[in-house]
Amino acid sequence: MNNDVSLVSPLAPARFPSLPAIAGLEAAIGRAGFYKHERPDLLLMRAPPETQAAGVFTTNAVGSAPTDWCKRALAESKGRARGLLVNAGCANAFTGADGDAACKRSLEAAATRLGLTPDEMMAASTGVIGVVLDDSKIARALPAMETGPVDWLTAAQAIGTTDTFPKGAGAACEIGGTKINIAGIAKGSGMIAPDMATMLAFVFTDAALSAAALDTMLREECETSFNSITVDGDRSTNDCVLLFATGASKMPSIADAKDDRLSGFRASLSQVLADLAIQIVRDGEGATKLVTVSVSGAASHASAKKIARTICESPLVKTAIAGEDANWGRIVAAVGRADEPIVRKQLSVRFGDLWAAKNGAVAPDYNEAAMSAYMKRPELEIAVIVGPGEGRARMFTCDLTKRYIEINGDYRS
């Protein structure tokens, strides 16, 4: 976490939200010393005995020791996980067998501290890659880490890296008449200096849900939240979203994600994940604009998403937005190079309520002055119609500014 107020993203929310309590959930923060400056860099959490968990992990083929651990542990335990150890400052990625061993030792120590077994532990690391985790630093920090009721703000701060503000989101809903809480924290701000680690999110609920139901819902909801954001297109080795359901609400457990009683919960979970995901974009490295790109009329959802992603990751589109230039031609060009079926004569582009292009040419009522005024807003909505199809998708991104180059290019200077 960067604590220099002058460096806080101009898109940051006014304050950290008030998150609902998840009964029985405990946390402690600590300092292992992965950073030279004074800051917490460890988060330890313990959930009640009945907790079920699910995770979605990076598809980066290089991966990392902690994501490898979580995937294996969740598969072997069939979603029983009660402990979580997160460190910032070292990603423990691309570290081979030494990295795996260090991850395992750190989880053994954390499990002992929590009165759990290592196979009940989840791990997440974020920071420099290619450096083996120095688990002795974690072992030395653990004795001072006394878990208690969760302070979400300090937990969110402990897992941040180049983040300029802590990220949290929560919701309350009902399942079959029982009041249910959801609370989550995340970190992410592009890929971080000097490297990756990118995005982590941990979401907790007191609902009683099977690991299978959690897994299905998490995967589906990630599609429109964490899998619909892009700051720079650089998917990291350590990305990880974990969802824990403690069952503390005492509702009768639900095993099937398709259960009708879950409709309200699904909506709330969706909202929490989207909220966290968009907060990550708001903290995109160097970001001054939050941009929502909606593509409709595509051949399929996947096709719409690929087009949206091509727009969102175009350096030319992103620099034009940084320059407050309604350069719709660059959007059209990005659509054209997405290698997806489009109908050129129907291609239309709208900024907010203002049409820039309509049916394959500049809009007849194109108004440069109105467009320029719109582009000065901190939050922009770009809608693109690419044909007569039913496929639609929405992605979130930010602009590309000189500050991004500074953060990522001048790191060692």
Add this chain to the structure above:
Amino acid sequence: MNNDVSLVSPLAPARFPSLPAIAGLEAAIGRAGFYKHERPDLLLMRAPPETQAAGVFTTNAVGSAPTDWCKRALAESKGRARGLLVNAGCANAFTGADGDAACKRSLEAAATRLGLTPDEMMAASTGVIGVVLDDSKIARALPAMETGPVDWLTAAQAIGTTDTFPKGAGAACEIGGTKINIAGIAKGSGMIAPDMATMLAFVFTDAALSAAALDTMLREECETSFNSITVDGDRSTNDCVLLFATGASKMPSIADAKDDRLSGFRASLSQVLADLAIQIVRDGEGATKLVTVSVSGAASHASAKKIARTICESPLVKTAIAGEDANWGRIVAAVGRADEPIVRKQLSVRFGDLWAAKNGAVAPDYNEAAMSAYMKRPELEIAVIVGPGEGRARMFTCDLTKRYIEINGDYRS
């Protein structure tokens, strides 16, 4: 063409090369006035009657009127093309039927000026998109354009946009004992402000070759030249490479690209195309480093190329190079997210002769001081081994600097 010497790319060649003559080829430059400032923006060329031609065009689905024209004309004439009209300042892309009509009228006027028919004409436009070509400006400029022997330097200058130096390359070789010349010019510097147009190249030879042979050779040689460069990943609507063979050398015509007598010609053509392609990267917007990325050990050439491209287009890799930071972790992460098969335990990264990563972890002899010294060079070679496969590919790119953001974001200010 930008004529401010202080803005010339630091990677520019010392001088424009001396190019060989192509007998019977003529050119004229002119000013239609697509730019407010005084500069030539039109190039008109006429080749001898026996000329055969081939083209490779952008695969951007939005395309442009001139690329649509060339594709159709080449198909209908089976590669007979003698005339070329190029304008800078207006891409005539995303302009619908009006743009097509304007393109046709401009070619009719140019054909009349050259004593040719419109179906013998090729067209290329570069500049702003979404604006219909004002062909009346071209019609007014044509009478003053008297063709004569080709002055390659002024021709290259006339087709430039944000280019900071004119680009040309030539070679001499033999086919079956006959001396053959090749000469070409190109333009390109990322996508240009306010938009696209990107890359054009026109290559001429006095060899006698069938259009089919030209087409085969051009397609194959583009793969390792123009299709192996990336400045910002933003493929334009107007990209176009045209190859003309005049037959003026009086060699017996060769119809088959596989003819053994063409080996020397192929090598020279390859060299000319690669030279032009790399000059475009040297003029990449804001570039301070020319970077060659070689990937080997992949499952196939296509797989190696996708990995190389992912590295070359990673904003994090490019900003690290701008910052002279040997941030090999970002290269490893880019390899991991290319979604191609790799063997993590064999993944190795070399900068010049210096190993950064070897067999899935940091190199045992990693030397930070030597690495930092290497990164200060203007031309860098990055070699990546991703497994035991036979697939290999090489791509060329440049770094991503604040100047890129300035060029592309501050255009309207």
